[in-house]
Every structure is written in structure tokens, then in C-alpha cells.
Amino acid sequence: MTDVTHDHASSTGISNVKLGMWAFLGSECLLFGGLISTYMLYRGRVTGGPRPSQIFDIPFTSVSSFILLMSSLTMVLAVSAAHKEDDRKINLWLTVTALLGATFVGGQVYEFTAFYKEGLGFSTSLFGSSFYTLTGFHGVHVTVGIIMLMSLVGILKRSKVPGKKAEVVEMIGLYWHFVDIVWIVIFTLVYLIPV
Amino acid sequence: MAIIERPAPTVPAVVTPTSTYGVLKRPVSATGWRSWVFTVDHKKIGIMYGATAMFFFIVGGVEALLIRLQLAAPNGKVLNADLYNQMFTMHATTMVFLFVMPMAAAFANYFVPLQIGARDVAFPRLNAFSFWALLFGGIFLNLAWFLGGAADGGWFMYAPNSGPVFSPTNGVDFWALGLQITGIASLAGAINLIITVLNMRAPGMSLMKMPIFTWMITVVQFLLLFAVPVITVALFLLSFQRNFGARFFDVAAGADPLLWQHLFWIFGHPEVYILILPSFGIISEVLPVFSRKPLFGYPFVVFSGAAIGFVGWGVWAHHMFASGLGPVSVAVFSLTTMAIAVPTGVKIINWTLTMWGGKLWFTTAMKFAIGLIVLFTVGGLSGVTHSVAPSDTQQTDTYYIVAHFHYVLFGGAVLGIFSGFYYWWPKVFGKMLNEKLGSWNFWLMIIGLNLTFGPMHILGLQGQPRRMYRWTEARAGEGFFNLAFWNMIASIGSFILTTGILMFLINVWVTWRNPKKAPLDPWDARSLEWMTTNPPKEHNFDVIPTVHHLDEFFHRKYEEDATTHTMKQVATAEELMAEQERNADKHIHMPSPSYWPIVLAFALPIITFGIIYSYLISVVGGVIVLFAAYGWALESSTAPDSDFENNTPGTALAIHD
Numbered sequence: 148m149t150d151v152t153h154d155h156a157s158s159t160g161i162s163n164v165k166l167g168m169w170a171f172l173g174s175e176c177l178l179f180g181g182l183i184s185t186y187m188l189y190r191g192r193v194t195g196g197p198r199p200s201q202i203f204d205i206p207f208t209s210v211s212s213f214i215l216l217m218s219s220l221t222m223v224l225a226v227s228a229a230h231k232e233d234d235r236k237i238n239l240w241l242t243v244t245a246l247l248g249a250t251f252v253g254g255q256v257y258e259f260t261a262f263y264k265e266g267l268g269f270s271t272s273l274f275g276s277s278f279y280t281l282t283g284f285h286g287v288h289v290t291v292g293i294i295m296l297m298s299l300v301g302i303l304k305r306s307k308v309p310g311k312k313a314e315v316v317e318m319i320g321l322y323w324h325f326v327d328i329v330w331i332v333i334f335t336l337v338y339l340i341p342v
Numbered sequence: 343m344a345i346i347e348r349p350a351p352t353v354p355a356v357v358t359p360t361s362t363y364g365v366l367k368r369p370v371s372a373t374g375w376r377s378w379v380f381t382v383d384h385k386k387i388g389i390m391y392g393a394t395a396m397f398f399f400i401v402g403g404v405e406a407l408l409i410r411l412q413l414a415a416p417n418g419k420v421l422n423a424d425l426y427n428q429m430f431t432m433h434a435t436t437m438v439f440l441f442v443m444p445m446a447a448a449f450a451n452y453f454v455p456l457q458i459g460a461r462d463v464a465f466p467r468l469n470a471f472s473f474w475a476l477l478f479g480g481i482f483l484n485l486a487w488f489l490g491g492a493a494d495g496g497w498f499m500y501a502p503n504s505g506p507v508f509s510p511t512n513g514v515d516f517w518a519l520g521l522q523i524t525g526i527a528s529l530a531g532a533i534n535l536i537i538t539v540l541n542m543r544a545p546g547m548s549l550m551k552m553p554i555f556t557w558m559i560t561v562v563q564f565l566l567l568f569a570v571p572v573i574t575v576a577l578f579l580l581s582f583q584r585n586f587g588a589r590f591f592d593v594a595a596g597a598d599p600l601l602w603q604h605l606f607w608i609f610g611h612p613e614v615y616i617l618i619l620p621s622f623g624i625i626s627e628v629l630p631v632f633s634r635k636p637l638f639g640y641p642f643v644v645f646s647g648a649a650i651g652f653v654g655w656g657v658w659a660h661h662m663f664a665s666g667l668g669p670v671s672v673a674v675f676s677l678t679t680m681a682i683a684v685p686t687g688v689k690i691i692n693w694t695l696t697m698w699g700g701k702l703w704f705t706t707a708m709k710f711a712i713g714l715i716v717l718f719t720v721g722g723l724s725g726v727t728h729s730v731a732p733s734d735t736q737q738t739d740t741y742y743i744v745a746h747f748h749y750v751l752f753g754g755a756v757l758g759i760f761s762g763f764y765y766w767w768p769k770v771f772g773k774m775l776n777e778k779l780g781s782w783n784f785w786l787m788i789i790g791l792n793l794t795f796g797p798m799h800i801l802g803l804q805g806q807p808r809r810m811y812r813w814t815e816a817r818a819g820e821g822f823f824n825l826a827f828w829n830m831i832a833s834i835g836s837f838i839l840t841t842g843i844l845m846f847l848i849n850v851w852v853t854w855r856n857p858k859k860a861p862l863d864p865w866d867a868r869s870l871e872w873m874t875t876n877p878p879k880e881h882n883f884d885v886i887p888t889v890h891h892l893d894e895f896f897h898r899k900y901e902e903d904a905t906t907h908t909m910k911q912v913a914t915a916e917e918l919m920a921e922q923e924r925n926a927d928k929h930i931h932m933p934s935p936s937y938w939p940i941v942l943a944f945a946l947p948i949i950t951f952g953i954i955y956s957y958l959i960s961v962v963g964g965v966i967v968l969f970a971a972y973g974w975a976l977e978s979s980t981a982p983d984s985d986f987e988n989n990t991p992g993t994a995l996a997i998h999d
């Protein structure tokens with residue numbers, strides 16, 4: 148059988164989905180590039196509202212960043228389990244990854260609420276608008292990642308994943324690592340470097 | 343072993359769907375409207391892209407005519423100031439985002455897989471999704487006309503014009519959100535075509551054996567891949583400001599008015615190459631065929647295209663010379679802008695040398711291609727005058743600029759598109775377009791174009807500003823520089839131009855009613871897409887060709903005679919086709935139609951509509967997205983083997999053995 152989109156030996160040797168994810172992530176770099184530039188331009192402009200140094204809780208955010216980084220490790224374990232076709236371990240590590248991600252998002256929600264109570268609204272200042280936009284976009288990316296991970300667990304349980312399992316796990320893994328790396332950049336630029 | 347009769351019928355294996363994991367059964371129709379709405383066939387999608395783009399070309403054209411009616415005489419009364427602002431904003435938005443880009447996507451979708459010897463794109467369902475998102479995004483953008491007024495800040499929508507104070511209607515909201523949707527469509531399309539080109543080339547086709555049109559499209563897709571996210575950010579900032587109270591462009595809060603301008607033009611300048619390079623690709627196919635010579639300096643054309651792609655990122659600020667960037671930035675961008683003229687010049691030289699000494703065959707396609715070279719050069723020359731910053735400061739925001747970009751966009755992009763219409767029409771529809779009407783089409787367009795946009799150089803240098811809803815007799819100059827005279831000429835020209843375009847539509851109509859069947863290889867063409875039937879079978883190639891040459895099809899037809907060193911015909915297209923059919927692949931399973939692309943795309947305007955009117959509607963849209971995404975993920979792109987079993991004899995290509 149000559150199937151048009153699968154099985155067909157690809158010219159690069161990398162599967163279509165994986166290459167497609169790489170291209171998408173390349174594009175995402177510019178999305179975050181634009182958002183980060185906007186934040187860097189505006190982070191000092193507070194018009195009477197709180198300044199970054201007044202509200203950031205570095206120890207708290209460091210912990211949640213650490214949790215997110217750990218989720219990259221568990222993702223690696225999931226991918227390696229997928230290569231060994233160890234279904235139980237795939238499920239385990241995907242679930243742990245999603246839970247760690249969810250913890251990070253929970254931390255972000257908590258952080259946003261705290262900042263809001265301290266007087267930094269979305270419309271308070273340019274700092275407020277650009278801070279919430281940048282970190283919010285990242286948070287949405289993590290959330291989408293969690294949804295994909297959980298869906299994958301569900302689909303794998305019913306073993307109905309179209310295509311090769313390892314490919315799909317690996318593709319979501321790429322996305323997940325990318326989102327983590329972006330967070331390292333954001334954490335450094337937004338939280339660690341003083342205005 | 344059941345062998346089904348030959349010659350192979352054109353319809354591949356029919357699918358009897360099992361249910362898609364309890365959600366919905368796959369659509370199967372091979373005829374009727376369903377075969378279009380749920381299709382994932384890159385050729386059908388290409389045709390739908392083309393029809394959509396043509397429709398929006400007419401919309402944008404009507405808007406342009408209203409503008410020219412208004413400006414034909416002093417104190418125009420056709421449009422009031424507000425409506426005029428909406429008109430030029432939507433004219434430009436429609437022409438750029440809803441005509442030229444989708445039309446390029448139409449050609450790309452149809453011909454890239456054919457040119458690289460593939461049977462479809464890498465992600466057929468994503469392809470369908472791109473199209474539907476484009477269509478729904480375009481409709482959404484234009485809904486604003488009926489819901490309080492369209493966007494009115496000019497196509498680059500500078501702050502603070504885009505803010506609620508100067509644009510109180512929802513027009514800008516529709517604009518920003520609508521472009522967000524078409525942006526998603528472009529991004530998905532770009533990923534799809536890039537992977538298709540990287541991964542699905544026929545055996546033997548190295549990158550440097552790829553047809554030049556495919557090359558140019560590939561460069562464009564990379565530009566899109568990196569330019570779209572930048573405009574996405576800009577549009578998000580704008581929407582957040584207008585809909586959620588963010589402060590990004592609020593100067594009172596200390597905002598930098600240049601932020602938008604930088605983001606817009608970092609996208610916007612690559613965008614102009616996104617508009618022009620597909621047409622460069624088209625005429626680089628047309629010129630060699632009708633000069634009966636290979637493209638002169640193929641590697642140079644490839645690399646200059648790629649160079650334009652790179653340098654295109656370094657010139658954005660030349661759109662901002664008048665905004666107080668500071669002398670160093672202005673000088674740098676002035677130089678990069680002059681530099682980018684070089685690869686463009688290289689191309690023009692290559693095209694000219696391709697024709698040099700060739701046996702020229704002046705078909706309509708060829709005429710349009712030559713028209714492009716000439717008129718684009720005119721636009722390019724006035725472009726170089728802008729790269730000199732002091733001179734640009736005089737010209738900016740006058741009709742001189744309007745003249746410049748219409749020469750490059752209309753004289754460049756649009757003429758290339760028309761060249762493509764005439765060249766590939768027989769391939770797509772199996773019918774020839776009428777050459778005599780084509781000639782009328784061409785000459786009326788060329789005359790109209792020059793009469794419309796030529797005088798604008800003079801108007802601009804006389805100081806007539808762009809985007810002014812009327813001019814008064816008091817401004818009219820003396821003698822040769824009389825504004826009234828040249829405005830009238832420009833308006834008359836625009837109607838001649840319109841007549842030219844109508845000739846094309848008439849041509850389509852006439853040849854549809856009285857078709858002249860296209861021969862297999864009407865132009866004695868060179869590249870792989872011509873090694874298929876007219877129109878191509880659903881699976882494109884009965885057997886995937888192995889490629890040995892650039893211009894593979896030509897080299898299968900002709901071989902060099904060892905003694906005379908001339909090319910001698912060794913095979914006809916018909917013979918090559920017959921050979922393909924004899925060796926046809928067994929069991930070709932094409933990607934199966936799907937409901938999900940259109941459902942997913944339809945959710946997008948619902949979400950954006952909700953952002954403007956009520957978040958509740960957005961929630962509904964979000965639920966549809968989730969539903970469609972699951973349906974999509976659970977369905978494999980090609981139906982499972984078991985679904986192919988109950989083939990009705992005669993409609994199936996498969997041989998069971």
C-alpha cells in the first residue's frame with residue numbers, strides 16, 4: 148500500500164509531525180520574542196502603580212520555576228518509556244508531567260491574585276499590561292500543554308492513537324520542553340534582572 | 343486476485359467509513375457540495391482558495407473604484423470623510439490579505455505538490471483548515487461594514503488612530519481579530535507547505551532540482567512562518583487595549599507610539615516580499631517555457647530569492663523614516679534598503695537573459711510575464727528613490743507613494759498572478775482560455791494600469807497627500823502639473839483597468855460555455871506538474887516519478903543529439919502518460935475527507951465575535967474548538983485499511999492480489 152502521508156520515506160528522514168512541530172516552535176520564538184520585547188520596553192513604566200521590585204516574590208516564583216523544570220525531566224522519562232513501548236510508564240510519567248505543570252499554573256494563578264490585591268491591575272500601568280500579557284501567554288501555553296498531556300493519557304488508555312505512539316509522545320515532548328525553555332528566559336528577564 | 347479493468351479510472355479507492363470512534367462517520371461523497379466542503383484534496387482546496395481570492399479581488403476593486411470616483415473631480419461627493427477612511431483601509435486590507443495572499447496560496451496549494459511529484463501535502467486536513475479559516479476570517483473582517491462601520495485607521499493602523507477615541511466603532515476590533523484569524527490560516531499553511539517541500543519530494547529531486555516556483559513559494563512560507571507571529575503580537579496588544587483595557591498605546595501612561603510601528607513593519611516588510619515572490623516564481627516558470635530555453639542562471643534566481651528573504655528582515659524601518667528614529671537608524675536602514683535592490687535586480691537580469699536569443703512565443707501568459715518585468719522595474723526604480731531618506735521625507739504620505747506601491751503590487755504581484763492564470767488554466771480545468779480575449783485582457787489592463795498609477799507620480803510630487811478624502815480646486819496647479827487633469831486621467835484609467843479585469847471574467851465565462859479541450863501538454867512545458875492529466879487525477883501521479891534533472895518533464899521529452907548538440911524530441915507527453923498508466927501503483931490510499939477542519943475553523947470567528955459582543959459566545963466557540971480538536975486527533979488522516987474493502991468495481995484503482 149502506498150499511503151500518501153504516512154509510511155512514505157520522507158526526504159529528510161524526520162517524520163512530518165515532528166518536523167511540523169519544529170517549524171511551529173520556530174514561529175513561537177518570534178511570538179514570545181515580540182511579547183518579551185514589549186515587556187522589556189515597558190517594565191519601568193509604572194505610572195503610580197507598584198513597581199516590579201515591590202511585588203515580585205522571588206523565592207516563591209523560584210520554587211514554581213523549579214517545579215516546571217522538573218516537569219521537563221519527567222517528560223524525558225515519558226519519551227524514553229515511549230521508545231521502550233512501556234505503556235504503564237508512559238502513562239505514569241505523562242501524568243506526573245501534567246501534575247507538575249498544573250502546580251506551576253496554580254502558582255501563577257496565586258501570584259496573579261496576590262499582585263492584583265497589591266494594586267497591580269491589567270490597566271494600572273504599562274508594566275501591569277505587559278507583565279500580565281507576557282506571563283499570561285506563557286501560562287496559556289502551559290495549560291494547552293497540560294490538556295494535550297491529559298488527552299494523550301486518555302487516548303493511550305483506549306489505545307486509539309492514530310500513527311506511532313512514540314512519535315506523538317515525542318512531539319508533545321518537544322512542545323513541552325520549548326515552553327519550559329521560554330519560561331527560563333522569562334524568569335531571568337522579568338524576575339531576576341532588576342529594572 | 344481481482345484485476346479491475348484498465349485504463350485506470352480517475353477515482354481512487356472509495357471508502358466505506360466505520361464510525362470515527364463513536365463521534366461521527368467520515369464524510370465520503372466524491373461528488374456534490376460535500377465533496378468540496380469536507381475535501382482534503384490539495385487541488386480542490388487550491389481551487390477554493392482561488393475562487394475566494396477572486397471574490398475578494400472584486401470587493402477590493404469596487405472599493406478602489408469608489409475611491410477613484412470620489413477623487414475624479416474637486417470636492418468629491420461620492421463618499422464622506424468617514425466612509426472614505428473606511429474605504430481605503432478596507433481596500434488595502436482586502437487586496438493584501440484577502441486577495442494577493444490567498445491567490446498565492448491557491449497557486450502554492452495546487453502546484454507545489456504536483457511540482458515536487460507528491461500526491462498531497464504533508465498535512466491534508468490542516469490544509470483544509472487553513473482555507474476555511476481564511477474564508478471565515480475574511481467574512482468576519484467584512485462583517486464590520488454591516489455592524490457599525492469598518493476599520494478606518496489605514497491599513498497599517500497606527501496608534502493612536504486605532505484607539506477608541508479616533509475609531510469609536512467596532513471596525514478596528516473586527517479588523518484586528520479578523521486578521522488574527524487569517525494569520526492563523528497563513529501560519530498553518532506555511533508549516534504545511536514547508537514540511538511538504540522538505541519531506542515529500544519525489545525520489546531524486548534534490549533542493550537544487552526543484553522547480554523555481556516551488557522554491558519561491560518555500561521562501562515565502564519561511565517568511566510567513568516568522569513574520570506572522572510578530573503581527574499576531576501586535577494585533578493582540580491592540581485587541582487587549584481596545585477590549586480589555588490594557589495601556590499599550592496609551593501615551594498618557596507613558597506608552598511609546600513607535601512600538602506598534604516597529605512591530606507592524608517587522609511583519610510588514612517581509613509581507614511585501616510575501617506578496618511579490620510567488621509572482622516572481624510564476625513568471626520564472628512562464629518565461630523559460632515560452633522562450634523555449636531553460637531559465638538563465640537558475641541558482642542565481644534561487645539564491646537571490648533567498649537573499650531577498652533574508653535581507654527583507656533588515657529593512658522594516660524604511661517605512662518609518664519620517665517618524666524621528668534618529669540619524670543613525672535612518673542611515674542604516676537607508677543602506678539596507680538600497681542593498682535589497684541588488685538581488686531584485688539580479689532577477690530582472692536573469693529573466694531578460696532567459697528571453698535573450700530564445701524563440702519567443704507571445705501567448706497571453708508570456709505577455710503578462712513581460713508586463714511584470716517592465717512595470718515592476720518602474721515600481722522598483724521609484725522604490726529606490728524612497729531609499730534615499732531625505733527624498734523620502736518629501737514623498738512620504740503623498741500620491742507618489744501610492745503610485746510606487748501600486749506599480750510593484752499591481753504591476754508586480756497581480757500581473758504575475760494573471761500570467762499564472764493563463765499558463766495553468768488548462769492544467770487545472772482541462773480547458774484553454776481564449777487567447778484573443780486574453781490579448782484584450784492584457785492590453786486593457788496595461789493601459790489602464792499606467793493611466794491610473796502613472797499620473798499619481800506627478801500628483802504626489804505636486805504634494806497631493808494620500809488618504810485625503812477630497813481635494814479642492816484651490817490646490818490645483820498650473821499647466822502640466824494641473825491636479826484636476828491628472829486626477830481625472832487616473833480615474834478614467836481605473837475604469838479602463840476594470841474593463842481589462844472584466845475581460846478575464848468574460849474569458850472564463852465564454853470558455854466555460856464553449857470549452858476548447860486542452861491538449862495534454864499545450865505549452866510544451868518543462869516541469870513535473872505537466873506530467874499529469876488535465877486536470878490531474880485525484881492522486882496526481884499514477885506512479886511517483888524518479889527525478890534526474892531540473893526540468894524533469896522536458897528532459898523526458900527531449901534528449902541532446904550527440905552530433906549536432908541540439909535538443910531532439912524523443913517522446914511526447916501522451917507517450918509518457920501512457921507509460922505512467924501502464925506502471926500505475928497499486929493500492930493508492932489518499933487521505934480521506936474530514937468534517938473537522940471546517941468545524942474547527944468555524945469556531946474561530948465565533949470566539950472573536952464573542953470578544954466584541956459577549957464572552958458567552960466565546961465560550962461556545964471554545965467548546966467547539968475542543969470538540970473539533972478531539973475529533974481531529976482521534977481520526978487518522980487516511981481511513982483504516984478495513985474501510986477500503988468494499989470497492990465497487992470500476993471506481994477503484996486498487997488491484998487486489
Ligand code: HEM
Pocket residue numbers: 402403406407409410430431433434435437438442495496497498744747748751752755756794807808809810836839
Ligand atoms: C483595481 C485597481 C486599483 C485601484 C484603482 C487602486 C486605487 C487606490 C487608491 C486611489 C489608493 C489611495 C487612497 C488614498 O490614499 O486616499 C489606494 C490605496 C492602496 N491600495 Fe490600491 N488600487 C488598486 C489595486 C490595488 C491592489 C491590487 C493592491 C494590493 C495588492 C492595492 C493596495 C493598496 C494599498 C496597500 C493602499 C494603501 C491604503 C492606505 O493608505 O492605507 N491596491 N489604492
